Amino acid sequence: MGKAYTLRGRIGEQEASKLQVGxxxxxxxxxxxxxxxxxxxxxxTLRGGGRLxxxxxxxVIYHCGPLVKGGKVISAGPTTSMRMExxxxxxIARTGTRCIIxxxxxxxxTLGALARHCAVYAEYPGGAGALAARSVVRIKEVHWTELGDxxxxxxxxxEGFGPCFVTMDSHGRTLREPLKKGVL
Amino acid sequence: MRAxxxxxxxxxxxxxxxxxxxxxxxxxxxxxxGISREVLEAILENVRIAREGRVPMCQDTGSLVFFVRxxxxxxxxxxxxxxxxxxxxxxxxxxxxxxxPFSRRNTGNNLGRGNPMIHVEPSPDGRVWIGxxxxxxxxxxxxxxxxxxxxxxxxxxxxxxxxxxxxxGAKPCPPIVVGVGVGGSLDEAALLSxxxxxxxxxxxxxxxxxxxxxxELLREINSLGIGPMGFGxxxxxxxxxxxxxxxxxxxxxxxxxxxxxxxxxxxLEADGKDVRIRR
Numbered sequence: 001m002g003k004a005y006t007l008r009g010r011i012g013e014q015e016a017s018k019l020q021v022g023x024x025x026x027x028x029x030x031x032x033x034x035x036x037x038x039x040x041x042x043x044x045t046l047r048g049g050g051r052l053x054x055x056x057x058x059x060v061i062y063h064c065g066p067l068v069k070g071g072k073v074i075s076a077g078p079t080t081s082m083r084m085e086x087x088x089x090x091x092i093a094r095t096g097t098r099c100i101i102x103x104x105x106x107x108x109x110t111l112g113a114l115a116r117h118c119a120v121y122a123e124y125p126g127g128a129g130a131l132a133a134r135s136v137v138r139i140k141e142v143h144w145t146e147l148g149d150x151x152x153x154x155x156x157x158x159e160g161f162g163p164c165f166v167t168m169d170s171h172g173r174t175l176r177e178p179l180k181k182g183v184l
Numbered sequence: 185m186r187a188x189x190x191x192x193x194x195x196x197x198x199x200x201x202x203x204x205x206x207x208x209x210x211x212x213x214x215x216x217x218g219i220s221r222e223v224l225e226a227i228l229e230n231v232r233i234a235r236e237g238r239v240p241m242c243q244d245t246g247s248l249v250f251f252v253r254x255x256x257x258x259x260x261x262x263x264x265x266x267x268x269x270x271x272x273x274x275x276x277x278x279x280x281x282x283x284x285p286f287s288r289r290n291t292g293n294n295l296g297r298g299n300p301m302i303h304v305e306p307s308p309d310g311r312v313w314i315g316x317x318x319x320x321x322x323x324x325x326x327x328x329x330x331x332x333x334x335x336x337x338x339x340x341x342x343x344x345x346x347x348x349x350x351x352x353g354a355k356p357c358p359p360i361v362v363g364v365g366v367g368g369s370l371d372e373a374a375l376l377s378x379x380x381x382x383x384x385x386x387x388x389x390x391x392x393x394x395x396x397x398x399x400e401l402l403r404e405i406n407s408l409g410i411g412p413m414g415f416g417x418x419x420x421x422x423x424x425x426x427x428x429x430x431x432x433x434x435x436x437x438x439x440x441x442x443x444x445x446x447x448x449x450x451x452l453e454a455d456g457k458d459v460r461i462r463r
Contacts, residue, residue: 022219037288067243067279074277075234075243080322080355104322104354105414125223126322126357126413127446128230129243148290149280163226165219165415175219176354176414 002166010058011098013118019166021173025122026162030140030155031060031101035079037151039087041144046094053143054155056095063102065150067129073136073156075129078103081121089113101164105176115172122164135161185261185312189452189459190268194248195276197316197450198240201231202463204386205361205422205447212359212412212419220417227412227445242446245278246318248300249378253307253314261312262302269293269300281321303375311455315382318448323356329374329439341366341438342401348440349405349421354414357444359422361385362405365439368429373437376427381443385423398424422447 002022007015009029019025032054034042042052063084066076081088081102089109091097098119100110103126114121124132141155167175201209209231213224234241250265252258270293272278282296283289294300307313328348332340345364352360365376389395401424411417422445431437451462 065243065279067240067245067277069277075240075245075279077230077243079244080325082355083325103357103413123413125226125230127242127320127444128226130234130237130239130241131226131230132243133239134233148283148288148292150290151288163222165223176416 006160007099011060012058016098016118016120016170019120019169021166021169021175023166024163025166026160027060027164028159028161029060029157031062031158031161032056033064033066033154033156034061035063035065035151036083037147038144038153039084039091041147042095043087043090052095054141054153056097058096058098060099060101061091061097062156063100066154066156068139068149068154071139073133073139073154076132076136076156077127077129078124080104081106085110092117092119105167105174111168111172111174114168114170118170120166120170121168122166124162124164132161135159185264185314185452185454185459187264187267187271190265190314191271191275193316193450193452193461194268194272194278195238196461197318197448198245198276198278199238200235201241201446202449204384205445206231208385208422209359209445212422215419216412216417218415220412220415223413223415240276240278242320243279244320244322245276245281246320246448247281247324248294249317249319250300250302251315251317251379251382252302252304252312254304254312255307255310258304261314265300265302265314266295270295311453314452316450316452317378317381319378320444320446323360323442323444326352326356327377327439327441329370329437331370332436332438334434334436336436338397340436342404344438345401345424345440346404346408348442349410350408352442353410356442357446358410358414359412359419359445361422361443361447362401362424363441363443364401364424364426365441366426366428366437367431368437369431369435370437372429373439374441376429377439377441380425380427381441381447382449383425385425385447389426394426394428398426
């Protein structure tokens with residue numbers, strides 16, 4: 001087993017660089033939920049020369065469509081990250097996102113982008129939505145609600161959000177050998 | 185059967201994991217080590233938090249599938265189901281998951297064209313019986329169907345099911361339950377593979393041949409080593425469940441419905457006004 005770290009606030013290059021495959025991270029600060037439609041919309045905006053209404057520089061993207069009711073997060077586990085593989089490399093390159101959290105692993109394009117831009121990919125236990133919701137202190141902002149609740153960008157203030165297992169680090173390493181065989 | 189009964193059954197289904205599934209997860213946790221064991225610890229803690237806090241265990245509260253047995257009043261039952269789903273979406277609450285396939289616009293209440301999915305068959309004893317399955321998309325997205333040639337026989341069925349699980353890898357939140365539908369037609373096989381997920385995972389099939397095949401498939405799948413959440417280990421699947429129907433002499437349809445560890449199913453039985461919830 002690797003080391004355990006708590007990441008607070010915006011993550012710097014040095015901090016991301018020390019994280020190794022097998023380490024466990026806990027997040028205290030802001031995370032941005034982004035899944036299928038938010039990735040598409042963000043890329044469309046950025047490619048068109050526009051700016052996002054939220055700042056991902058040094059930030060954490062969480063592949064998650066939370067269950068939200070009455071301004072409260074009820075359940076918020078990760079969604080399958082591989083669906084975002086076609087967008088994630090460019091998202092990282094264009095926004096300076098430092099950490100991606102999801103489940104199930106990602107592919108070679110993301111792995112390359114993580115190495116080039118010094119970022120990491122970590123996994124939260126899949127399906128553990130009720131557990132994850134306990135780490136959410138409050139909803140700070142919500143963007144792009146026209147995409148529907150699961151697809152909107154929820155900016156969540158979290159405290160000790162984890163365990164998130166680093167499965168792809170900024171040095172081109174992955175936890176799962178099968179990635180190389182294209183199984184994931 | 186009233187909408188309130190449906191909504192209450194959905195609440196229990198989404199917040200309380202069936203005991204056969206929880207027991208199987210506990211056994212897996214005891215057999216695994218390292219990260220695989222840690223994720224199972226987190227999952228079991230999550231199951232406790234959801235049950236005690238009466239909140240959905242997973243934010244993906246799924247597409248809702250209803251298996252109805254009734255000899256009459258189907259219109260009334262359909263309305264109770266639709267109203268119950270809308271009611272549960274507000275009260276449990278459920279995540280609004282249903283969107284237009286082209287525009288991706290969310291309907292907001294989990295109702296829509298073809299949703300919830302309702303399958304009806306006659307009731308053998310005249311009572312109304314409703315089975316409900318909440319099917320998350322992470323596992324549904326890696327489900328698969330094929331039309332084998334009859335000469336591919338049982339070996340072909342096994343190979344297709346094992347390949348589906350291998351290709352799915354970590355995506356469907358293993359340890360999974362694998363529902364296999366064999367025979368019928370393309371659509372019938374798919375439906376059988378879903379019905380298979382309604383069976384308890386701690387009781388073998390009454391059919392000796394099917395029971396043996398389920399055991400063999402489970403061993404082959406677990407020898408893949410994908411493990412909990414794809415972190416490696418002995419437990420890729422908790423169980424394999426097979427349902428079969430007769431088919432055309434020229435066909436061998438096979439469908440595999442992959443189910444995440446959060447196998448959320450529940451049953452309602454109505455005898456007149458008396459409605460009972462069964463797990």
